[in-house]
Amino acid sequence: MKPMLEELKTGKILLSDGAMGTELQRRGLPSGACPEEFNVSHSEIVAEIHQSYIDAGSDIIQSNTFGANRARLKLHGFENRVEEFCTAAVNNIKRCGSSRIYIAGSIGPIGEILEPLGELKLTDAYDIFSEQAKALAAAGADVLFIETMMAAEEIEIAIKASKENTNLPVSASMTFELGKAGLRTMWGVDVPQAVQKITEAGADIIGSNCGKGFDEMIQIIAEMRLLTNKPILAQSNAGIPEWVHGISVYHETPEMIGEKVVKLLELGANIIGGCCGTGPEHIRMMREIINNR
Amino acid sequence: MIETLLKELSLAVIDGKQNESISLTNKLFEAGLPAKDILDKGLLPGMEVVGVRFRDNIIFVPQVLISARAMKTSLAILEPLLSKSDAKGVGTIVIGTVKGDVHDIGKNIVAMMLRSSGFTVIDLGIDTKVEKFMETVKKENADIVGMSALLTTTMGYMKVVIDKLKDEGFDVKTMVGGAPISKSFADQIGADGYAKNASDAVKLAKDLISIKA
Numbered sequence: 001m002k003p004m005l006e007e008l009k010t011g012k013i014l015l016s017d018g019a020m021g022t023e024l025q026r027r028g029l030p031s032g033a034c035p036e037e038f039n040v041s042h043s044e045i046v047a048e049i050h051q052s053y054i055d056a057g058s059d060i061i062q063s064n065t066f067g068a069n070r071a072r073l074k075l076h077g078f079e080n081r082v083e084e085f086c087t088a089a090v091n092n093i094k095r096c097g098s099s100r101i102y103i104a105g106s107i108g109p110i111g112e113i114l115e116p117l118g119e120l121k122l123t124d125a126y127d128i129f130s131e132q133a134k135a136l137a138a139a140g141a142d143v144l145f146i147e148t149m150m151a152a153e154e155i156e157i158a159i160k161a162s163k164e165n166t167n168l169p170v171s172a173s174m175t176f177e178l179g180k181a182g183l184r185t186m187w188g189v190d191v192p193q194a195v196q197k198i199t200e201a202g203a204d205i206i207g208s209n210c211g212k213g214f215d216e217m218i219q220i221i222a223e224m225r226l227l228t229n230k231p232i233l234a235q236s237n238a239g240i241p242e243w244v245h246g247i248s249v250y251h252e253t254p255e256m257i258g259e260k261v262v263k264l265l266e267l268g269a270n271i272i273g274g275c276c277g278t279g280p281e282h283i284r285m286m287r288e289i290i291n292n293r
Numbered sequence: 294m295i296e297t298l299l300k301e302l303s304l305a306v307i308d309g310k311q312n313e314s315i316s317l318t319n320k321l322f323e324a325g326l327p328a329k330d331i332l333d334k335g336l337l338p339g340m341e342v343v344g345v346r347f348r349d350n351i352i353f354v355p356q357v358l359i360s361a362r363a364m365k366t367s368l369a370i371l372e373p374l375l376s377k378s379d380a381k382g383v384g385t386i387v388i389g390t391v392k393g394d395v396h397d398i399g400k401n402i403v404a405m406m407l408r409s410s411g412f413t414v415i416d417l418g419i420d421t422k423v424e425k426f427m428e429t430v431k432k433e434n435a436d437i438v439g440m441s442a443l444l445t446t447t448m449g450y451m452k453v454v455i456d457k458l459k460d461e462g463f464d465v466k467t468m469v470g471g472a473p474i475s476k477s478f479a480d481q482i483g484a485d486g487y488a489k490n491a492s493d494a495v496k497l498a499k500d501l502i503s504i505k506a
Contacts, residue, residue, distance in 0.1 A: 021444075022445070025445070025446050029446070030393075032392060032393015032394055032395075032420065032444070032446065032447050033393070072395070075395040075419065075420075076395070111395075111396065111397075111398070113358070113398065117355055117358040117359065117362075118358070150354075151355075179350035180349055180350040180351075181350040181351065184350065184353065185353075186353060186354050187353055187354050187355060188352070188353025188354070188355065188356070240473075240475075241445050241473045242475065242477070242478075243445075243448065243473075243475065243477070243478040243481060248445035248446075248448070248473060
């Protein structure tokens with residue numbers, strides 16, 4: 001298997017996976033439990049989810065490490081288990097035994113506000129991201145996926161910490177919402193600012209994930225493609241969840257998003273996949289669309 | 294003169310100019326204006342504009358935080374000068390992210406906007422259990438319970454809290470919010486109100502207080 005960036009250079013579209021969190025919930029992750037701890041205590045469940053995406057045709061499988069940083073784990077009393085959880089998470093992908101997939105180490109936001117507006121020191125943020133990036137690299141990740149970022153400073157620090165402490169390619173993606181001011185993150189970052197910040201910080205792949213659904217994702221990618229020649233990643237939520245008879249339901253079914261996925265590829269997305277609410281069926285449908293191109 | 298200074302104070306809050314906000318607050322106080330008026334006619338109108346601008350996507354989280362900081366430092370000057378009844382403010386809200394959920398940025402913004410709008414806010418933080426909500430409502434004689442959730446797995450706990458408060462006969466209004474929450478969900482679980490964002494949360498809280506009164 002070629003390194004991921006070389007593969008992307010040949011023009012090949014890579015298919016990532018779908019949601020981890022919502023899939024864990026379906027399999028009994030208790031309300032409010034630490035999903036990253038499941039890598040150790042319920043590794044067979046995590047591996048089963050990875051396997052379902054490999055079977056659906058994913059080229060990239062993301063580790064269950066979105067919140068595996070010291071600050072977030074501390075909320076569960078697990079702040080000293082970053083390395084353990086990251087290693088177990090990568091092993092849960094390896095144990096599926098597929099030789100044709102890339103292992104992506106997922107890195108999510110720290111969840112605190114950076115100084116000077118908040119309490120989190122820039123140097124602490126750097127150390128927190130470095131620890132997680134190093135752990136994922138040491139465990140055998142092929143690429144790092146920094147995701148769901150909303151503040152420009154935080155994504156910059158996450159990228160630098162990842163690039164400076166590992167030799168892995170880095171993808172960095174932000175979460176936008178369409179409002180009266182156009183597409184912005186909650187911190188007010190628009191798509192051009194995001195592209196500039198992510199590029200300057202040295203990421204290899206630029207993208208967007210999560211959000212309100214595939215229609216907004218199409219607008220984001222359209223804008224992004226005009227601004228960069230780098231590979232673009234697009235991993236949307238399956239719409240906004242709705243509460244129906246005591247369970248949350250995402251409304252964008254695989255059938256509904258088919259044309260939208262075609263559109264994303266036409267616009268120039270190089271890596272596609274799903275975020276919250278997408279499952280193996282969404283990924284299987286994307287596989288068919290990619291294969292039929 | 295006073296009118297101009299009050300307007301400038303509102304603008305200082307809107308622009309998040311902390312030093313100006315402090316010096317204008319002091320000037321107004323030296324000019325003999327009661328602390329309550331400085332709050333009601335200078336600081337709060339400024340914060341109200343901030344709320345509306347945030348709701349309308351004219352400003353975003355960082356600007357709100359800067360304004361709130363200016364507001365907070367001025368409020369710190371006024372607080373010892375406000376009489377007890379004035380200090381009680383508009384009403385008392387107990388707020389928290391529900392059990393199992395550790396996400397608090399949205400909840401913190403709502404708490405800050407409520408505080409900046411004259412509410413007494415008791416923030417229970419994250420992972421808040423129903424017992425903690427009840428105990429605090431009782432202790433603080435609160436008017437409203439505000440609950441936040443980011444996860445679809447934890448939003449169901451809001452119903453647990455609301456049911457328990459009703460069963461136990463608490464005279465308290467409930468309001469809910471958070472990324473996965475909708476009006477229809479709020480209705481289904483019997484909440485008294487749902488707010489889409491921090492600015493609407495302030496308006497909703499004021500409405501709930503007026504119904505309750």
